[in-house]
Each structure stands twice: as structure tokens, then as C-alpha cells.
Amino acid sequence: MTRLFITFIISAFCSIGLAVRGYAQSDGKRDIVLIIVDDLNDWVGCLGGHPNAKSPNIDALARSGMLFSQAYCNSPQCRPSRTSLMHGVYPFNTGIYFNVKGPNEIKIKTPTIHGFFESNGYRVVSGGKVFHGNHDNFGDAFLHRPKDPKPPRGKDNFNAMRAPNDGYPLQVGDHEMGDYKVASWAIEQWKKQTDRPLFMSIGFYRPHRPLQVPKRWFELFPLQSINRPAEPNGINDWADMPEFARKLARSHAHKPMHEGLSDHEYIVKNDEWDSTIRAYLASIAFVDSQIGRFLKSLERNPRGRETIVMLVSDHGWHLGEKKHWCKGAIWEQTTHIPFIVRGPGVKPGSICTQPVSLIDVYPSLVDLANLEIPSWLDGESIKLQINDPSKPRSPAISSYGNANTSIRTNHWRYIRYEDGSEELYDHRNDPNEWFNLANKSDFLKIKNKLINMIPEDQYPGLKVQKWFDNFQK
Ligand SMILES: [Ca+2]
Numbered sequence: 188m189t190r191l192f193i194t195f196i197i198s199a200f201c202s203i204g205l206a207v208r209g210y211a212q213s214d215g216k217r218d219i220v221l222i223i224v225d226d227l228n229d230w231v232g233c234l235g236g237h238p239n240a241k242s243p244n245i246d247a248l249a250r251s252g253m254l255f256s257q258a259y260c261n262s263p264q265c266r267p268s269r270t271s272l273m274h275g276v277y278p279f280n281t282g283i284y285f286n287v288k289g290p291n292e293i294k295i296k297t298p299t300i301h302g303f304f305e306s307n308g309y310r311v312v313s314g315g316k317v318f319h320g321n322h323d324n325f326g327d328a329f330l331h332r333p334k335d336p337k338p339p340r341g342k343d344n345f346n347a348m349r350a351p352n353d354g355y356p357l358q359v360g361d362h363e364m365g366d367y368k369v370a371s372w373a374i375e376q377w378k379k380q381t382d383r384p385l386f387m388s389i390g391f392y393r394p395h396r397p398l399q400v401p402k403r404w405f406e407l408f409p410l411q412s413i414n415r416p417a418e419p420n421g422i423n424d425w426a427d428m429p430e431f432a433r434k435l436a437r438s439h440a441h442k443p444m445h446e447g448l449s450d451h452e453y454i455v456k457n458d459e460w461d462s463t464i465r466a467y468l469a470s471i472a473f474v475d476s477q478i479g480r481f482l483k484s485l486e487r488n489p490r491g492r493e494t495i496v497m498l499v500s501d502h503g504w505h506l507g508e509k510k511h512w513c514k515g516a517i518w519e520q521t522t523h524i525p526f527i528v529r530g531p532g533v534k535p536g537s538i539c540t541q542p543v544s545l546i547d548v549y550p551s552l553v554d555l556a557n558l559e560i561p562s563w564l565d566g567e568s569i570k571l572q573i574n575d576p577s578k579p580r581s582p583a584i585s586s587y588g589n590a591n592t593s594i595r596t597n598h599w600r601y602i603r604y605e606d607g608s609e610e611l612y613d614h615r616n617d618p619n620e621w622f623n624l625a626n627k628s629d630f631l632k633i634k635n636k637l638i639n640m641i642p643e644d645q646y647p648g649l650k651v652q653k654w655f656d657n658f659q660k
Pocket residue numbers: 225226264265395501502
């Protein structure tokens with residue numbers, strides 16, 4: 188009896204000790220970690236985008252929090268997507284639509300998510316590729332994206348203007364890779380004990396091209412085991428696609444053709460479809476392991492605060508679906524991304540199928556930090572869905588220029604292009620977007636409803652047709 192009583196007293200004391208050390212901070216503030224993966228589509232286990240995909244650490248994160256299974260980017264390129272995410276404003280409200288600068292872009296004056304948290308007393312640190320291109324250093328610690336090792340001389344196929352057939356198994360250890368260094372840096376930042384709560388953004392670069400990672404990650408995916416994306420059985424997917432959509436599929440983010448061939452035609456001609464899928468899968472498995480290294484370090488909890496972890500990608504990626512490659516389109520495969528949140532009040536293993544998009548990251552993290560959401564933000568917090576995943580949300584809006592707009596509700600995708608042509612897909616029956624219903628009279632009512640969701644008064648932008656004229660003669 189006595190021993191049991193003593194054990195009880197000791198364990199009660201330890202529990203109190205843990206509570207004080209753990210979650211009883213007087214200011215009630217939470218640490219926040221935002222992980223952004225570059226060019227990662229839905230080829231992760233928890234989203235089921237590809238049968239060969241291996242992403243055990245991202246999947247474990249999803250199991251420990253809430254997975255938003257219908258999450259989208261607002262722009263299918265790095266610069267506009269990340270600018271929109273970090274400032275919390277839609278591309279159609281800024282004119283920032285493409286990686287190339289447009290003539291009408293506004294200079295955003297409201298603070299980035301980093302600036303917001305800094306002015307609210309957070310220690311802000313940021314490492315790896317978080318912004319696209321130039322940005323000022325900010326916060327307490329900053330790490331530029333470290334460079335990656337290259338293949339031996341004459342073996343490097345990478346050229347951003349060329350087809351994405353640049354997969355190569357590097358003969359180096361993981362520790363030589365830039366993403367490994369980013370994870371190590373983030374682990375060190377996390378360990379620092381400080382009075383202030385932490386806002387940390389971490390940008391991982393793979394599976395962005397070049398698709399070059401250490402050899403052992405390629406070995407997880409024997410070439411014979413690779414599955415190509417599904418194709419409609421006996422139907423030409425292009426048959427019901429508008430001419431504008433076919434041109435978009437042929438384009439490579441509006442870069443020149445390869446001696447008259449599109450990325451897809453070039454890759455098929457050179458029999459490099461499977462090997463490129465393999466290199467993309469290897470790149471995902473590699474980056475997943477680096478994300479896992481960092482997530483493991485969170486178990487230490489040096490500041491004793493509750494922690495919110497969010498993981499997203501900046502846009503999706505095609506590997507031959509619709510005979511399209513890479514980004515620069517507004518179909519499911521280009522826009523669908525992982526979007527996971529873990530933290531206090533988030534039920535482990537929960538899934539929300541309502542649409543969410545990157546515009547919602549900023550207000551959601553502010554809301555989850557129990558701060559007031561600034562009025563200039565365009566997105567909506569996900570707090571309502573964390574409490575009840577069935578609560579409806581506004582559609583995800585993706586822009587590729589001011590007149591190429593996609594509306595994604597949880598059942599439908601409607602696209603209107605700058606020449607007025609349209610696509611309409613019913614995701615309940617057609618998750619691959621094979622059957623364009625835009626010209627079918629039975630669907631006129633839903634189509635009109637979706638058309639009404641396209642924002643009016645969008646900032647002007649470059650016309651995509653111009654690129655077609657230049658590159659697809
Ligand atoms: Ca990107």
C-alpha cells in the first residue's frame with residue numbers, strides 16, 4: 188500500500204512538473220512551424236496520388252493531425268504562388284500571376300507572414316527556399332538555400348528550358364544535399380531555448396528539378412515497377428479539350444519546344460517516361476526523409492510551448508497526365524497539393540474534404556496562434572474545420588493570368604480560359620478530369636453557378652496566348 192501510495196505521489200508530482208515544463212506558459216503563445224515543399228504534387232501516401240509513392244514521414248504527420256485532402260495552390264508557379272501565400276493576398280488582387288514579371292503588378296505593402304509574427308513578439312527564423320528569388324533577410328536567423336552536388340561532368344542533363352528528363356542518381360551521401368543542410372539548420376534553430384515563441388518557416392527544394400538525389404533513393408524504385416499515370420481506356424483525353432487547353436498541355440510553362448516537340452512528345456520519343464517518374468518519386472522519398480529528420484527533433488520541445496506544424500507544397504506537377512509535364516496549368520494535377528496541420532485541438536488522423544488553398548495558410552496560422560486575423564488577408568482560417576471537418580468552405584481559386592481561372596469546389600472543377608473556352612469536371616465520377624462536361628446541356632445550371640464564383644475585376648496580366656504564338660508555331 189505504502190509503495191503504491193508513494194508511486195502515486197511521485198507520478199502526480201511528475202505530471203505537475205510536466206505540465207509546468209510542457210504547456211503552462213503564462214503568455215499562452217504557441218510555437219509555429221511552416222514547412223513548404225517545392226513542386227510536390229499529390230504523390231504522397233496519405234493522398235494516394237501514385238501507387239509507387241513513398242512518403243512515410245509526411246504520412247505520419249498527416250496521421251498525427253488533420254489532412255486537408257482537397258487542397259490547392261492559387262497559382263501553378265513558384266513566384267506567384269509563394270508571393271500570394273506569404274502575403275495572404277490572391278494573385279488576381281496583385282497582378283502577380285507568373286514567374287516572369289508582369290507589367291501591372293502592384294507592390295504589396297502589407298506585411299508578410301514573417302513580418303506579422305515578428306511584430307507580435309515572435310522569434311522569426313526562415314531557412315531554405317521559402318520565397319522565390321529575391322527577398323530581404325528578416326527575423327533572427329536566415330539560411331539561403333544551400334547548393335546541391337552535381338552529377339559528373341557530361342552527365343548533367345539539367346537545363347530549365349529543356350524537358351524534365353534530368354533524373355540522376357548522385358553518388359553522394361544524403362548529408363551533402365542542400366535539403367539535408369536545411370533540415371540540420373532547422374533542427375539547430377528549434378533546439379534554441381528562448382523566451383519568445385518561435386515562428387519558423389522551412390523550405391525544402393526537392394522534388395523541384397533537377398531530379399537528382401542520392402542513389403539509394405532511386406534504388407527504392409526499380410524501373411520495371413514504375414506505374415505511369417492512368418490514361419482513359421480507349422479514349423483520347425484531348426478529344427473533348429478546347430484548343431487552348433491542348434496548347435497549354437503542350438507548353439512547358441511557356442518555354443520553347445524541343446525541336447518542335449513538346450515535353451511529352453520528347454520524353455515519349457526518347458523512352459524516358461518511366462525513368463522521369465522514377466526520379467520524381469526518388470526525389471519525394473529523399474525530401475520526405477529530411478522532413479522526417481526535422482519532425483523528430485520537435486519531440487524535444489525546448490521552449491515548453493504548444494506547437495502548430497503545417498506542411499504544404501507550392502503547387503502540383505504533371506508527369507504526362509493530359510500529355511502535359513511540370514507546372515503552368517490549372518488542372519487537378521497542377522493544383523492539388525498536400526496540406527496538413529497538427530497542433531492543439533487538432534484530432535489526430537482527421538481528414539477534411541472541404542476545399543482549402545494556400546491563401547488560407549496565413550490567416551489559419553494567425554488564428555491558431557490565437558491572434559487577431561488582419562483585415563487585409565484574402566483567405567479564410569481553417570479553425571472552423573478543425574473543430575468540425577464537415578463545415579463548408581469557399582471554393583479554391585487558381586489563376587494563370589487574369590483570364591485563365593479555375594474554380595474547385597469539393598465536387599467540381601470549372602476552368603475558363605482567356606479565349607472563353609471552358610472545361611467542367613465532376614470529381615465524384617471523374618477524379619482524373621477526363622470527361623469535359625462544359626458543353627453538355629445537362630450541366631448548364633451547375634456551370635453557371637461555378638462561373639459566378641469567378642472573381643470579377645481581376646488585375647490585368649500577360650496573355651498566355653502570346654507564349655503559344657512565340658513557342659508553338
Ligand atoms: Ca515550385
